[in-house]
Amino acid sequence: MKKFAALLILVLTLTGCSGGGTSSNEESFVSGNGSTTFIKISDRKIAPTISGLTLSGTQYTYTKDKVAVVNVWASWCAPCRAEAPTLAALANKYTDVAFIGILTRDNPATAEAFQRRFKLPYPTVIDDSILIGFKGSLPANAIPSTVILDKKGKVAARISGTVTVAALSELIEKVSKE
Numbered sequence: 001m002k003k004f005a006a007l008l009i010l011v012l013t014l015t016g017c018s019g020g021g022t023s024s025n026e027e028s029f030v031s032g033n034g035s036t037t038f039i040k041i042s043d044r045k046i047a048p049t050i051s052g053l054t055l056s057g058t059q060y061t062y063t064k065d066k067v068a069v070v071n072v073w074a075s076w077c078a079p080c081r082a083e084a085p086t087l088a089a090l091a092n093k094y095t096d097v098a099f100i101g102i103l104t105r106d107n108p109a110t111a112e113a114f115q116r117r118f119k120l121p122y123p124t125v126i127d128d129s130i131l132i133g134f135k136g137s138l139p140a141n142a143i144p145s146t147v148i149l150d151k152k153g154k155v156a157a158r159i160s161g162t163v164t165v166a167a168l169s170e171l172i173e174k175v176s177k178e
Contacts, residue, residue, distance in 0.1 A: 036167055037158045039137075041178065044154035047147070048133020050100055054123040055112045060100070064153030067176050068098040069168070072131065072145045073124075074106040075114035079162045080144045084118035086165055087146075091122050094172055104128040104143060150175050 050070065051061040062068055071087055073080040091099040101124030103111050108126055115124060134147065137155035148157040148171050156178075157171045 035160050036171065037160070038171065038174070039156055041150075041156075044150065044156060045137035047137065047149050047153050047155050048130055050102070050125060050130055052125040052127035052130070054125055055101075055103065055108060055115055056123070058123070060123045060125055062098060062100055062149075062153075064149075065151065066096060066098055067151055067172065068100055068149040068153075069094075069172065070100045070102060070147045070149065071163075072102045072104055072128075072143060072147075074104050074143055075111045076106065077143050081114075081118075083144060083162045084114070084120065086163055086168070088118055088120050090165065090168055090172070091120070094176075097172055097176070098122075100125065102128055102130055104131065148172065148175050150178060 047070075049061070050068075052059070054060045069087075069090070071083075073084075075081075087099065091097075099122035101115075101120065101122060103124050103126050105128065111124065111126075134155065142160045144162060146159040146163050146168065147155055150156040156175045159167055159171070
């Protein structure tokens, strides 16, 4: 009986560590709760350079002369699919604001189909190493995450999780009026 109990414990321990032998991006991401964070002007830090190849195959570089909404997303992320229509609508409404996507842990071909499906009218940069540059300010701490940059290219706010029209509009307008 003792041998059976020891064997059972060993099997359960090894099975628990293995993750069942499968792995996917969906199992290894943290989804935010939609909370917003706003940073006082005096406490803001400069955002990293946002530049690179886009899903459409062109080079993109954000110039720090206007407010920007930077959305970190992946096509396999259900909250990203849920917020895509909101981001597209707000990008079309706030034409004086730069909307930029940053693709993370995804296949560019699948992501490009996602961008077409949801008619995202803004570029998505494929290089998610850009995210490391946000470490000293408000890093993207969940998928999706949306960071708002002020006109000087400093991190002004973040929405951790799915954006809403009300929350993102309020932050865009607040930062734009500065």
